[in-house]
Amino acid sequence: MLRIEHLTKSFGEKIAVNDLSLHIAPGEIYGFIGHNGAGKTTTLKSVVGIQNFDAGEITIGGVSLKQDPIGCKKMLAYIPDNPDIYEFMTGIKYLNFIADIFGVEANTRRERIKEYADRFELTADLAQPVSAYSHGMKQKLAIISAWLHEPRLIVMDEPFVGLDPKASFLLKEMMREVCRGGGAIFFSTHVLEVAEKLCDKVAIIKQGSLIRSGTMDEVRGDESLENVFLELEAEAEA
Amino acid sequence: MLKTLIKKQFTELFRTYFYDQKKNKARSKLSVIAWFVFFITIMCGVLGGMFVSLSVSLCRGLMAADMSWMYFAVLGLLALCLGLFGSVFNTYSGLYLAKDNDLLLSMPIPIRLIMASRIVSVYLLGLMYCSVVFLPAMIVYWINAQLSFATVAGPLVMYAVISVFVLILSCSLGWVVAKISLKLKNRSFITVFVSLLFIGVYYFFYFKAQTMIQNLLANASEYGEKIRGSAYIVYLFGRIGEADPAVSAGFVAAAALLFLLIWRLLTRGFVDVATAAAPVTKTRYKEEYIKRTSVSAALLRKEFGRFTASPNYMLNCGMGILSLTAAGIVLLVKGQALLAPVQGLLAEFNGALPVMLCAVSCMLVSMNDMATPSVSLEGKSIWIAQLLPVTAWQVLKAKLNVQLILTAVPTVFCNACALIVLRIPVAESLMYMLTPLVYALFSALLGLTLGLKMPNLSWTNETVPIKQAGNILIALFSGWGYALLVGGAYLILGALLGPVPYLILVCAMTVAASFFLFRWLKTKGSEIYASL
Numbered sequence: 001m002l003r004i005e006h007l008t009k010s011f012g013e014k015i016a017v018n019d020l021s022l023h024i025a026p027g028e029i030y031g032f033i034g035h036n037g038a039g040k041t042t043t044l045k046s047v048v049g050i051q052n053f054d055a056g057e058i059t060i061g062g063v064s065l066k067q068d069p070i071g072c073k074k075m076l077a078y079i080p081d082n083p084d085i086y087e088f089m090t091g092i093k094y095l096n097f098i099a100d101i102f103g104v105e106a107n108t109r110r111e112r113i114k115e116y117a118d119r120f121e122l123t124a125d126l127a128q129p130v131s132a133y134s135h136g137m138k139q140k141l142a143i144i145s146a147w148l149h150e151p152r153l154i155v156m157d158e159p160f161v162g163l164d165p166k167a168s169f170l171l172k173e174m175m176r177e178v179c180r181g182g183g184a185i186f187f188s189t190h191v192l193e194v195a196e197k198l199c200d201k202v203a204i205i206k207q208g209s210l211i212r213s214g215t216m217d218e219v220r221g222d223e224s225l226e227n228v229f230l231e232l233e234a235e236a237e238a
Numbered sequence: 239m240l241k242t243l244i245k246k247q248f249t250e251l252f253r254t255y256f257y258d259q260k261k262n263k264a265r266s267k268l269s270v271i272a273w274f275v276f277f278i279t280i281m282c283g284v285l286g287g288m289f290v291s292l293s294v295s296l297c298r299g300l301m302a303a304d305m306s307w308m309y310f311a312v313l314g315l316l317a318l319c320l321g322l323f324g325s326v327f328n329t330y331s332g333l334y335l336a337k338d339n340d341l342l343l344s345m346p347i348p349i350r351l352i353m354a355s356r357i358v359s360v361y362l363l364g365l366m367y368c369s370v371v372f373l374p375a376m377i378v379y380w381i382n383a384q385l386s387f388a389t390v391a392g393p394l395v396m397y398a399v400i401s402v403f404v405l406i407l408s409c410s411l412g413w414v415v416a417k418i419s420l421k422l423k424n425r426s427f428i429t430v431f432v433s434l435l436f437i438g439v440y441y442f443f444y445f446k447a448q449t450m451i452q453n454l455l456a457n458a459s460e461y462g463e464k465i466r467g468s469a470y471i472v473y474l475f476g477r478i479g480e481a482d483p484a485v486s487a488g489f490v491a492a493a494a495l496l497f498l499l500i501w502r503l504l505t506r507g508f509v510d511v512a513t514a515a516a517p518v519t520k521t522r523y524k525e526e527y528i529k530r531t532s533v534s535a536a537l538l539r540k541e542f543g544r545f546t547a548s549p550n551y552m553l554n555c556g557m558g559i560l561s562l563t564a565a566g567i568v569l570l571v572k573g574q575a576l577l578a579p580v581q582g583l584l585a586e587f588n589g590a591l592p593v594m595l596c597a598v599s600c601m602l603v604s605m606n607d608m609a610t611p612s613v614s615l616e617g618k619s620i621w622i623a624q625l626l627p628v629t630a631w632q633v634l635k636a637k638l639n640v641q642l643i644l645t646a647v648p649t650v651f652c653n654a655c656a657l658i659v660l661r662i663p664v665a666e667s668l669m670y671m672l673t674p675l676v677y678a679l680f681s682a683l684l685g686l687t688l689g690l691k692m693p694n695l696s697w698t699n700e701t702v703p704i705k706q707a708g709n710i711l712i713a714l715f716s717g718w719g720y721a722l723l724v725g726g727a728y729l730i731l732g733a734l735l736g737p738v739p740y741l742i743l744v745c746a747m748t749v750a751a752s753f754f755l756f757r758w759l760k761t762k763g764s765e766i767y768a769s770l
Contacts, residue, residue, distance in 0.1 A: 050624040052769055073627035084618035086540070088547030096528055100536035101626045106528050114525065126523035 001026045001153055001184040002047065007056035009042050009208075016042040017053070018208040024186055024201070026152075027179045031199035032188040033229060039208040040188040041081065044157050047186065048078040060153055074102070077146035081157040081188075083138040087131035091122065091141050094130060095148060102149035109148065116144040119170055135162040143171060147178075154178060156187035160194060172198055196225040204232055211235075239347060243355035251359060251706055253694060273708060289313075289371045293378035296455065301382055303458050308465070309379065310393065310479025311472050312451065314400055317371035321404035322411075324367030328701045329360050329412030331550055333504065337698035339512045353505050357409065364404035372397050379479070392481025395490070399478060402493040409500045416511045434553075434560065533628055537636035544615060545608055545640060551615070554705050558606030562648035565602055566655035573659030587729055589737035592662055592670050596741065597725035599656070599674040603649055603681055604717020609641040610685035610710050613767065614694045614703030620770055630764035634686060638759075641682040649674050669741035676748045677720065683755035685713045690763045693770055 002024040009017040017039040024030045034040050045051035049069045058065040060072040099109040117123040120140040139162045160168050175185045189195050203213035211232050212219055220228045255273040257264055300309040333356050342352050376393040383389045454461050466473045477485040584590040623633045653671050688709035697703050724744055732740035
């Protein structure tokens, strides 16, 4: 579903991502772990095509992001770490805007908006302007908009931040549903317990370079993911 | 702490001048100097120039009649009006709606310091506008008067008093708007309506002022007596410029007292106003039939939504809509009476009247510049447009179309009204109609180009990209320059060609420039947008 080959991205003299390669298959939930400033967000932004990269290749569903960015974007959805959504729109207008852009049919979008907004208990607030939403409500709206066009790949940057426990649980369920339907999830998180319970595969990044990746069992062995992560961090520093 | 806060305000206010967001680095010293020289040239050269001639025409006559106080009263009141007009629309948002309110209020910063740093911004904006009138007035006075301590100090004291009065009035109105806003539902449109009323009153007096000043010069002593009799405060106000110590001390004391009052008013209620959520009436969502629209329609609707959601945006970047409509109505109602003297003045230039009206129409068109800040206004939500499966050009086209639609419709109306009054031949009529429309296209393309060349996505107050950005200034004044060029060149050379060939030439050159900008926007501009 997603192939990242030798991805490199620099900001001036600082190398944010260095020769990173990852493969995510359909049906996989792939966790991306690293400390602050490790290069997670840069990688995610490059994958979803909102940031150019210096070298490497990214393909989504076999389509090259560089050669056909629009084709790739049609297959994916992205939820950033801070959901800065158009504050001048109401929730429903934003969802309709996204649905119009992705060409979601009127009946289908109505059903999906109802289903997801009901699940996240946001239906009553859809007529409110986004400017009146709390952080968590904006996050829920961003999630609904991401699911609206049934993307094959969903990329999320710290998706659980700001969500209440019920919404977090729902999101995890929805992530699993996507994978059961043949889609893939690639998300970054600092919450290692979540990654441990939710992910099929995990990648650990340090100073822009991949220091370990694989299935959860391959990465952690007999230890907890937290211990492995801290050990790898220490090794990389040494 | 205050110094740090003011520095932060200034950093934001002058960010475009010091920082090149496209290259993500600070500008070179040379570039910073060039930017400031450009800004000062525009303010002093273009706006100040207008008031230099007014000062010159008033100064000698009134000084000779020993009525310098009237000279200072007239120009002082003008400075007060312009200062207020220039700053008042941003006071409310500048004082209360900054995005760093929560951050600053959460820090151990006394509210009076937060307010003081913001008041400095309001003061500077007001000072800038009133300086445009009063600096030339002072210089012209000093040239004509015998220099002494009194003749130098008097105008300087008056300048300071005016700037403080502008601040007081601006802050008072900002506070009133803030209080009203907390209770209003359709704030955007009501704010725009009230502001337009204010603008209407301003322009009513502005246009009357021309006649009033002429009358004033002709009957200076008579008016002088009348002012002393029925508007004694105006006489006293003018006396500050003549360095009357008692009067000056009185006005300085009054300014200080009023400032203290407004200061108390602003600081007392700051937290309530700044942290109050918009008066959202809980509108429950009712599911209704939704029609699917095309991608371009969705993008266009989004851009229109952005424009109509902000009174600040509508007032500062959409004044052309109102001006063109009003100009059309005025031409229909009083066209003949207004145009007859102009026609007389231009009698020696072959067919100059339609060309001059064309130039005026272009100037009004240039008052619409909503495409220019539209890129910066995406702010932190730019990721949405970049993530969507649309090309950057589709997004830019929507921004362009908003300006084209909102400009073309009132332009056609205004020109149609003018044609009814002008009664010119068909070919001339056609070119008269076409030229401002072609310019509207060029203006929108240029505005968007400037928006992409000088983006600012990290603003904390939307006034910054809407009103205080360098690209807005260039967009506005390039429109004025274009109009002056079209009108001026005709008087110098165009009259030899005749109006129709001249306007064809103007259109051809504008279309060529538009084509160049269009190509740039579609290629390089789109690349820039995608990588912002």
